[in-house]
Amino acid sequence: MGPAGRAEIRTFSPAISFFLALSLIACTASDRIAGYVHYRINYNPTTLDPALIVDVTGGLIAAKLFNGLVRLDENLEVSPDLAESWNISSNGTIYTFHLRKDARFSNGRALSAADVKYSFERILDPRGKSPNTWILDSISGAKAFMKGKNSEVAGIKLSGPHTIQIILEKPFSPFLNLLTMTAAYVVPQEEVRKWGDDFTAHPVGTGPFRLTQWKHNSHLLLDRNEDYFGGRAMSKGLRYRIIPEDLTAITEFELGNLDVISVPASEYRRIINTADKNLVSSVEGINTYYLGFNCSRPPFDDIRARRAVSLAIDRKRILETFYEGRGRLAHGPIPDILRHWDAPVLPDYDPAGARKLADAAGLKERKIQFYITADPEVVDIAEIIQSYLRSAGLSVTIKQLEWSSYKAAINNGEADMFWISWWADYPDPDNFLFPLFHSSNHGPGGNRTRYTNRAVDALIEAGQKSSSRVTRDRYYRLAERAIVEDVPWVFFWHKKDITVRQTTLRNYRIFPIYSIDKGMEVFF
Amino acid sequence: MIPLLVGITFITFSLTKALPGDPVFSIVGERSSPETIEKIRKEIGADKSVIRQYAGYITLLSQGELGRSYYTNRNVADEIALKFPNTLLLAFAAMGIAVPFGVLLGFMAALQRGRAADKIITMLSVTGVSTPVFWSGLLLMLLFSLRLKILPPSGTDGLQYLVLPAITLSLPALAALVRVTRITVVDVMDLQFIRTAKAKGLTETSINRIHIMKNALIPVITVIGLEFGSYLNGAVLTETIFGWDGMGRFAMEGIIKRDYPVIMGCLLIGTIVFVLVNLIVDIVYHSVDPRVRMHGTDR
Numbered sequence: 001m002g003p004a005g006r007a008e009i010r011t012f013s014p015a016i017s018f019f020l021a022l023s024l025i026a027c028t029a030s031d032r033i034a035g036y037v038h039y040r041i042n043y044n045p046t047t048l049d050p051a052l053i054v055d056v057t058g059g060l061i062a063a064k065l066f067n068g069l070v071r072l073d074e075n076l077e078v079s080p081d082l083a084e085s086w087n088i089s090s091n092g093t094i095y096t097f098h099l100r101k102d103a104r105f106s107n108g109r110a111l112s113a114a115d116v117k118y119s120f121e122r123i124l125d126p127r128g129k130s131p132n133t134w135i136l137d138s139i140s141g142a143k144a145f146m147k148g149k150n151s152e153v154a155g156i157k158l159s160g161p162h163t164i165q166i167i168l169e170k171p172f173s174p175f176l177n178l179l180t181m182t183a184a185y186v187v188p189q190e191e192v193r194k195w196g197d198d199f200t201a202h203p204v205g206t207g208p209f210r211l212t213q214w215k216h217n218s219h220l221l222l223d224r225n226e227d228y229f230g231g232r233a234m235s236k237g238l239r240y241r242i243i244p245e246d247l248t249a250i251t252e253f254e255l256g257n258l259d260v261i262s263v264p265a266s267e268y269r270r271i272i273n274t275a276d277k278n279l280v281s282s283v284e285g286i287n288t289y290y291l292g293f294n295c296s297r298p299p300f301d302d303i304r305a306r307r308a309v310s311l312a313i314d315r316k317r318i319l320e321t322f323y324e325g326r327g328r329l330a331h332g333p334i335p336d337i338l339r340h341w342d343a344p345v346l347p348d349y350d351p352a353g354a355r356k357l358a359d360a361a362g363l364k365e366r367k368i369q370f371y372i373t374a375d376p377e378v379v380d381i382a383e384i385i386q387s388y389l390r391s392a393g394l395s396v397t398i399k400q401l402e403w404s405s406y407k408a409a410i411n412n413g414e415a416d417m418f419w420i421s422w423w424a425d426y427p428d429p430d431n432f433l434f435p436l437f438h439s440s441n442h443g444p445g446g447n448r449t450r451y452t453n454r455a456v457d458a459l460i461e462a463g464q465k466s467s468s469r470v471t472r473d474r475y476y477r478l479a480e481r482a483i484v485e486d487v488p489w490v491f492f493w494h495k496k497d498i499t500v501r502q503t504t505l506r507n508y509r510i511f512p513i514y515s516i517d518k519g520m521e522v523f524f
Numbered sequence: 525m526i527p528l529l530v531g532i533t534f535i536t537f538s539l540t541k542a543l544p545g546d547p548v549f550s551i552v553g554e555r556s557s558p559e560t561i562e563k564i565r566k567e568i569g570a571d572k573s574v575i576r577q578y579a580g581y582i583t584l585l586s587q588g589e590l591g592r593s594y595y596t597n598r599n600v601a602d603e604i605a606l607k608f609p610n611t612l613l614l615a616f617a618a619m620g621i622a623v624p625f626g627v628l629l630g631f632m633a634a635l636q637r638g639r640a641a642d643k644i645i646t647m648l649s650v651t652g653v654s655t656p657v658f659w660s661g662l663l664l665m666l667l668f669s670l671r672l673k674i675l676p677p678s679g680t681d682g683l684q685y686l687v688l689p690a691i692t693l694s695l696p697a698l699a700a701l702v703r704v705t706r707i708t709v710v711d712v713m714d715l716q717f718i719r720t721a722k723a724k725g726l727t728e729t730s731i732n733r734i735h736i737m738k739n740a741l742i743p744v745i746t747v748i749g750l751e752f753g754s755y756l757n758g759a760v761l762t763e764t765i766f767g768w769d770g771m772g773r774f775a776m777e778g779i780i781k782r783d784y785p786v787i788m789g790c791l792l793i794g795t796i797v798f799v800l801v802n803l804i805v806d807i808v809y810h811s812v813d814p815r816v817r818m819h820g821t822d823r
Contacts, residue, residue, distance in 0.1 A: 024561070029677050031679060031681070043777070044777070046595040046596050047595065047597065049597075052597070054551070054552065054553030054554070055553070075656075124653075126563070129563065129564055129567045131551055131552040131553055131556055131560055131562055131564060132553075133557070134556065134557060136554060138559075148560070158550075197592070197597045198597075198598075200596060200597045200598070201596075203716045215680075215769070216598075216606070216769065217607075217767070217769040217774070218679060218680050218681065218769050219679075219765070219771055223576065241678075241679075241767075242767065243678055243767050244764050244767065244773075245678075245764060245765050245767070247662055248665065248677055248678045248765060248766070249766060251665055251666070251669055251670050251677040251678075252677055254670060254679060255669060255670065255673065255677070257676075257677075281626075284567055361787070401544065401545075402545065402780065404545035404546065404547065404549060404550045404780070404781060404782045405543075405544040405545035406545075407546075407549040408544065408545050408546040408549050409544075411549055422554070423554075425554075435554075436560065441555070444549060444552065444556050444558075444561060445555055445556065445557065445558075446554065448553040463653065507763070517628070
């Protein structure tokens with residue numbers, strides 16, 4: 001070896017030392033805290049303040065930290081939470097809740113009815129910026145309070161330290177279901193005052209867990225609340241790791257650093273074929289995926305054009321092949337779990353019929369603007385739909401936008417057609433009818449197709465006013481049938497939630513709505 | 525620097541406002557009344573004209589504030605203060621790998637010009653430059669985390685978490701440095717003064733170290749400066765794949781949600797960092813080559 005060669009070895013030595021140092025650092029791939037259940041979430045929750053939460057991630061963590069007056073049980077029925085019992089007046093407008101006396105916030109203070117009043121008024125406060133006012137705005141006096149006309153909400157009355165009365169403006173049967181939602185969780189006034197805007201990162205509730213660490217974009221650590229009125233959780237705590245990438249999450253799961261993960265679409269086939277079947281859980285999701293039409297302007301203000309598109313697409317085939325059976329075919333907007341009546345019958349795939357209708361509606365001369373998000377799965381589905389419509393002689397241009405631009409565009413009615421889904425906040429057919437099809441909710445209210453049918457409006461409103469389940473179902477059945485007839489959507493499917501877990505994890509269950517899971521039973 | 529920064533804030537503010545999309549629709553969730561939307565629009569100042577919004581932003585900056593995130597309500601300056609050290613650490617680690625390996629391999633390739641070693645190194649550097657980081661990152665994760673089980677795949681909780689993202693991030697810069705170093709060293713080797721040095725009887729080591737290396741350093745420093753500046757602004761893909769809590773991931777989330785205070789804060793800090801890095805590069809130029817003047821030229 002010449003002098004140059006020796007010089008190269010000498011100059012390489014810092015780099016070799018660097019790698020040796022790295023290999024010394026690199027000694028373990030394990031990343032667990034003993035006794036804690038390790039979950040994955042895709043993104044940092046935006047906030048843990050119940051007044052501000054609008055995302056599922058924030059909601060599922062808040063459910064472990066807070067309680068509402070009532071909650072959903074595993075059968076999707078409303079059950080007691082902070083309220084031991086309640087009664088509803090015969091005219092359906094006065095709800096009286098009797099609170100349990102042993103509930104304490106994790107700062108040690110006992111809960112009282114005044115906390116409930118404070119929490120509800122905080123949501124409706126005109127000086128606040130809660131986007132969740134719609135959950136409580138049916139309370140009498142709420143609208144005047146929101147406009148700053150009154151200093152209190154007239155319809156929220158304390159009848160003792162542990163009794164609260166809520167009076168509604170008019171009978172509204174979904175109200176009890178709405179109280180199971182995140183925004184109706186109870187917060188302590190002194191902590192909100194102490195932290196101000198930073199209460200979002202220092203949440204204090206009455207729940208089975210309390211937040212002990214929130215390292216943004218890394219993890220959240222929830223420790224068991226030893227004084228929880230519902231008993232002690234079976235695990236020491238929960239750790240939510242924030243991992244945006246699906247493949248990274250799969251690697252963490254396979255290394256045993258995560259105990260449960262949602263199965264990503266890209267890994268579905270491999271996991272279903274290789275994992276122990278007992279470790280895979282699935283639940284019928286309360287959601288509907290659909291292709292929406294802008295019914296307020298040509299070409300889709302013409303029902304023939306909407307029917308033509310609906311007949312031109314073989315939904316069943318797409319569900320079975322591309323979607324690999326990860327859902328059930330939709331028969332209308334309402335998921336079958338919530339439908340207590342016979343499902344509407346949708347026409348079968350009929351390309352010849354589609355061509356005739358498209359001709360009659362003059363659809364073949366038009367270019368249809370089809371808006372979608374940049375999600376790769378959605379792009380694939382859109383291309384499949386485009387191909388079916390091309391076979392029916394229609395010209396479709398796909399316009400792909402990132403999420404917030406997409407939402408702004410469809411809320412503003414820019415698209416001819418768009419692909420989106422709707423997930424239940426509360427398990428009531430009303431949640432799939434009122435926001436999505438009532439004419440008062442065009443655009444950001446949920447009715448992005450700008451569908452307007454006064455008869456449907458009346459049926460939905462009648463359902464909301466009726467307290468009898470049988471009567472409500474009758475109205476909702478009629479409303480759903482009218483909607484299916486009018487075809488504002490092509491109804492695709494209801495997606496399943498699928499998870500896979502480690503063999504050591506016990507009592508794990510998957511629920512269709514995030515707020516049901518309080519994290520109490522699961523352990524090793 | 526102040527006029528430059530004001531100019532940059534004006535351009536970035538205008539570009540951010542020109543983006544399609546409305547942050548309010550992300551804040552309000554899936555359903556909301558027009559009154560709620562209007563209230564939130566007012567709360568975040570989106571109801572004012574762009575000029576008034578910009579004036580408000582400049583006033584905020586003059587008070588040393590970067591505002592609060594629309595979504596998390598957290599102070600943007602505090603968030604950046606938490607994330608920037610992570611990005612700094614990652615950038616230093618990546619450059620700590622890229623610079624010695626890139627320069628030495630480039631030097632070796634130049635010395636072995638036309639031989640097998642040169643061809644292999646050149647081929648590897650082309651592969652390195654053209655391999656996307658998400659691909660190399662996932663391959664490294666599969667190898668070191670899943671197969672060998674010696675490195676954690678994601679997180680920001682210690683030095684062992686730094687290894688895979690640092691190697692991933694370093695690869696394109698390493699490959700670029702190999703190419704630049706090789707080209708410049710080959711150019712210098714052909715110059716007259718090297719032949720003069722050889723004729724004077726200097727050893728090959730001293731010619732390599734003193735004459736060739738030093739004269740080839742300027743373009744290499746340029747590449748290092750550019751890469752380092754971009755790393756300090758956050759390496760979005762690498763930070764996302766490895767769950768590294770840095771500026772890149774933070775800025776990316778801000779962009780996705782149209783969280784303007786976050787976007788503007790990241791752009792502003794990124795600009796300052798880039799200007800400072802370029803300033804340091806200029807100073808280093810001067811110390812390496814005194815012919816590079818800091819205050820204009822005498823003619």
